[in-house]
Amino acid sequence: MHEDNDHRVDGNAAAGILREVFASDVTTARVVCGHCTAGTSVAETKTYLAGPGSILRCPGCDAILARITKIRDTVWLDLSGSASWQIHTG
Amino acid sequence: MSVISRGFGGRGDNDDARIPPGQHETYDFPVLSAGPTPAVSREEWGLDVTDLDGAVTRWGWPDLMRAPSEEFTVDIHCVTTWSKLDTSWRGVRVRDVLGDLATEAEYALVRCYGGYTTNLPIGDLVDRDAWIAYEYEGDDLESAHGGPARLLVPHLYLWKSAKWINGIELHLDDEPGFWETLGYHEYGDPWLEQRYVGD
């Protein structure tokens, strides 16, 4: 398949689904740990707020699931420690 | 040896001049953690100094105790806007830990028990006041504050003074650490209010 024939569109086309993700209350979402593969609800993660940012950790293995900072009017988000998120949009 | 790292007289009239912009003075010692407090005994504690070529020199607790130590009193400044004046510590100067290793390297990536990292220019570790601290106010450094041993670099925001230090990697290039990869300033001078990237 050629690079120009791979049915690719730009990110604007994902605006709708991204808006569903980022406008949701995700405390009831299920997150799967990228380290131990255990799943947990976001509300049950071990969360550390007393620092330059917020750190969500796996209740089973303590691995970091999410790192979030608020830098002026911008939120920085690192989800690289998690394998997947299941977010209810209904 | 006692080092008093401040340019003003005792506490009192000039305290305001010792508080960097955007900071306020606190009298307790807030504990800020990104994770569970690592339980590391002095017996199992180690500090791996990794040279540019990957060679590792391991400092154990007895090595740290044999090195020349200092008592020092410094002001510390946390990016979450609190500053604490006249904190007293005992520790070994980082330049005495790095020895000849730091001559070619430009940057250090500091590693910790629990996985935390932070980056600093080597010059700030060897040419400025910087210690591996293991006593606070005359007592063994509590684990909540970074014991058995933490980095202390009082001229930078406190996130650079990594708790539970267990490694110093020497590098030619700057490699951002735990908070530096999420929008915090690569250097973090409180007097220039370098809190965030671009400040």
Ligand SMILES: [Zn+2]
């Ligand atoms: Zn896990």
